[in-house]
Amino acid sequence: MAQIGFIGTGEIATAMVRGLTGKGHRILVSERNAETARGLAAEFGEVSVGPNQDVLDNSDIVFLCLLKSVAESVLPGLRFRPDHSVVSVMVDVTYGALRDWCAPARDICTTIPLPFIAEGNCPLPVFPESQALASLFAADNLILPQSTEQALNAHFAASAMASAVMTQMREASGWLAGETGNETAAEAYMIALFSGIFNGLDAGKPDQFEGALQSLSTEGGLNATLRAKFEQGGVLDLVQDGLDGFRGRLGLPPSGNSDS
Ligand SMILES: NC(=O)c1ccc[n+]([C@@H]2O[C@H](COP(=O)([O-])OP(=O)(O)OC[C@H]3O[C@@H](n4cnc5c(N)ncnc54)[C@H](OP(=O)(O)O)[C@@H]3O)[C@@H](O)[C@H]2O)c1
Structure with missing residues (x-):
């Protein structure tokens, strides 16, 4: 069992x-x-x-x-x-800066948790690979070692899709509630809908999104109709532009020039 610190x-x-x-x-x-610190210590006997x-x-970690x-x-x-062993979760901090700040420690990595790590099943991209991180989180979460700092930083960019997607779901849920008059049920429906869709995907196997989209592509169907409207309205361009917009901040190469 480990002695773990949080700064x-x-x-x-x-x-x-x-x-x-x-x-x-x-x-x-x-x-x-x-x-927050006092609250955690009051709730959990092992926290001080x-x-x-x-x-x-x-x-130690x-x-x-x-x-x-x-x-x-x-x-x-x-x-x-x-x-x-040092594990940083901080965006915008280069690996070189971490090494300088944490010397003489040498076992240093950066990972990208999201708040649902509290319950587990959180993907944890990490650079470089870390025995310390794996020892604490691999049992309940998906550790994804990255071979370069650049690849790790691209995951930081992609993780920003969480609130962009959630905003669209909230919007649709609000629209549904406007029709039914029941906000809680509308939100429950949207959550169950997307939980079911994502549970049906097999992470780690190829073309999962493509396969799911094909099964939602009945010609003239509601899904195909709304998707076409999104595409024509430039939503997909916004995704690309938004992610590309992080290139300078995250030290990623210009668009179309990635080594990772
Ligand atoms: N939130 C996420 O979902 C998420 C996901 C991945 C990575 N991250 C990264 O995690 C880092 C923290 O994000 P966060 O959302 O947890 O921010 P946060 O809630 O603002 O937490 C930052 C903490 O640092 C504390 N702090 C300030 N000055 C300090 C000092 N001198 N010594 C020790 N602690 C000090 C703050 O205390 P006070 O409140 O008293 O100022 C606060 O508890 C960021 O670099 C972010 O990029 C966050």
Whole structure:
């Protein structure tokens, strides 16, 4: 069982702590955010709270869950050990910067959890491959090692689709509720609809989206009609443009020039 530390106790740290509790680990979280840290310690006997340096001094595996602007001012002032395993979840932070800030620690990786890691089944792209991350999360989640920092950063971009897709589902749910008068039932229908569709897909096998779309392509059918309207209205171009728009920020090569 591991001694695990969290520097930064916000949204994503809370979800990861929830995913790690009940497994015999000792978890130490930093005292900011104080209310969240106290809440986690009150809820879970294995969680305690301390200053940032105490978190490092009493942990073997350390998760960095800060905003980049905070990380660059806080991390250089902390004393890491050579035997620390460090897992960053921070977007916009280069691997080179992490190595500088966390020296003399050398076992360093970046991964991309999402809040539902609290319940498991979260895909975790990671660069470079990390034994520490796998030891804690592989049993309940899908670890996806990436061979380059660029490939990892492309996953950061793709992960932003979550709220873009969710917004469309909320919109459709609201439209349905406007027709039926029952908001909760409308949302329940949309959730069940998409859970069923995604449960029917086999992640890891090729052409899953293409196969599902073909089965939803009856000529003149409602799905084919709405999909054509989206395509004509430029929704797919927006997806491409939106993801391409992250290239500069995430250090990805110009469009059509990817090595990853
Ligand atoms: N949220 C997500 O779904 C998600 C997913 C993947 C990756 N990430 C990454 O995770 C990182 C954190 O995101 P988040 O959404 O969890 O943000 P957040 O909720 O704002 O958490 C940041 C935490 O850092 C704390 N903090 C500020 N100054 C600190 C200091 N000097 N020492 C220790 N802790 C300090 C904040 O405390 P106060 O509240 O007191 O300021 C807060 O608890 C970001 O780099 C983000 O890119 C987030």
